[in-house]
Amino acid sequence: MRKRYLLAMGLLAMGLACSGCSKSSGQLDGGIIRIAYNQALTHPHYQALERAGERFKEATGGRYEFLIYPNEVLGDQRATLELIQNGAIQMAIVNNAMVENYNKDFSILGLPYIFDSQEHQKEVFTSGILEPLFESTKEEGFEVMAAYTAGSRNVYTGKPIETPKDLDGMKMRVMESPTMVAMMKYMGGVGTPMSQGEVYTAIQQGVLDGGENNEITYVDLKHYEVAPVFSKTQHVMIPDLVIAESAYLERMKPEDRELLTQILEDSVEDEFNLWNEQIETAKESAREHGVTFVDVDIKPFQENCKKLHEEATSGSVFGKELYNGIRALAR
Numbered sequence: 020m021r022k023r024y025l026l027a028m029g030l031l032a033m034g035l036a037c038s039g040c041s042k043s044s045g046q047l048d049g050g051i052i053r054i055a056y057n058q059a060l061t062h063p064h065y066q067a068l069e070r071a072g073e074r075f076k077e078a079t080g081g082r083y084e085f086l087i088y089p090n091e092v093l094g095d096q097r098a099t100l101e102l103i104q105n106g107a108i109q110m111a112i113v114n115n116a117m118v119e120n121y122n123k124d125f126s127i128l129g130l131p132y133i134f135d136s137q138e139h140q141k142e143v144f145t146s147g148i149l150e151p152l153f154e155s156t157k158e159e160g161f162e163v164m165a166a167y168t169a170g171s172r173n174v175y176t177g178k179p180i181e182t183p184k185d186l187d188g189m190k191m192r193v194m195e196s197p198t199m200v201a202m203m204k205y206m207g208g209v210g211t212p213m214s215q216g217e218v219y220t221a222i223q224q225g226v227l228d229g230g231e232n233n234e235i236t237y238v239d240l241k242h243y244e245v246a247p248v249f250s251k252t253q254h255v256m257i258p259d260l261v262i263a264e265s266a267y268l269e270r271m272k273p274e275d276r277e278l279l280t281q282i283l284e285d286s287v288e289d290e291f292n293l294w295n296e297q298i299e300t301a302k303e304s305a306r307e308h309g310v311t312f313v314d315v316d317i318k319p320f321q322e323n324c325k326k327l328h329e330e331a332t333s334g335s336v337f338g339k340e341l342y343n344g345i346r347a348l349a350r
């Protein structure tokens with residue numbers, strides 16, 4: 020992994036030397052938009068973004084192009100967010116949990132059981148109510164262009180997890196944010212924050228008892244080899260966010276920026292469709308690899324996590340409004 024990372028950084032440096040760093044001033048008339056991504060080329064996020072890139076290229080007569088670096092070659096999500104802030108790359112897909120570390124109000128979007136269904140989530144992502152939140156990180160050097168679904172997350176370990184008690188004392192990997200750690204505490208386990216690429220080995224070596232994720236990532240990263248029991252807690256539908264460097268967007272001609280914004284907004288629907296096409300295949304593949312799926316009564320988990328809803332909305336008027344706005348869109 021380290022070798023791949025260094026190689027990619029070398030390539031990136033060469034690319035920047037050729038095309039000029041995006042931190043330099045002056046209006047842009049086109050260019051290569053470098054994008055970091057931590058998963059495979061086959062993943063719905065990658066595919067939706069790739070298609071968006073093709074549309075943008077066509078719409079700008081070939082002046083702009085997307086260049087997506089997959090599989091964490093530019094580092095984990097935390098590192099790639101910093102690459103955007105430094106202007107070394109222009110875009111990335113990172114999980115909402117990463118962005119929560121820059122503006123706590125993002126935690127609302129990643130609350131356990133805040134979405135009732137995929138339809139509800141799609142309504143929230145496409146309704147425009149997230150715009151003020153998405154612009155709120157401009158001062159940090161980046162902004163959110165779109166939210167993609169990543170299904171719902173479930174816990175996996177070596178035994179069935181049917182009640183919060185079953186997670187007692189179990190070290191479960193969570194994404195790196197305070198809300199994810201708190202979520203696991205309310206679910207009954209011990210949340211251990213870690214980046215995605217380290218999880219397999221940590222479970223294998225017994226540093227962790229398990230993890231939590233959606234079926235696609237669980238299968239893509241072969242986590243079933245080290246944690247073959249997948250319990251359907253469906254505890255969080257936390258989105259992935261397409262983020263872009265604000266300084267770069269400002270240097271684009273307004274009409275190009277609008278095109279990019281529109282195309283990325285349109286890609287949300289596309290990504291939901293791709294997700295639904297791939298999710299069954301992932302489950303099927305898990306079964307073929309011997310995974311045991313466990314049905315779970317989610318009510319006790321939901322009940323325990325309510326406290327986190329109160330905590331997340333208590334300190335912020337904006338957060339409370341956002342929370343109410345999201346819930347109002349539930350059918």
Ligand code: GCU
Pocket residue numbers: 057096113114169194214215231232233236259
């Ligand atoms: C999901 C999500 C990723 C995230 C990963 C993780 O796959 O789509 O953005 O990195 O979970 O658990 O780290």
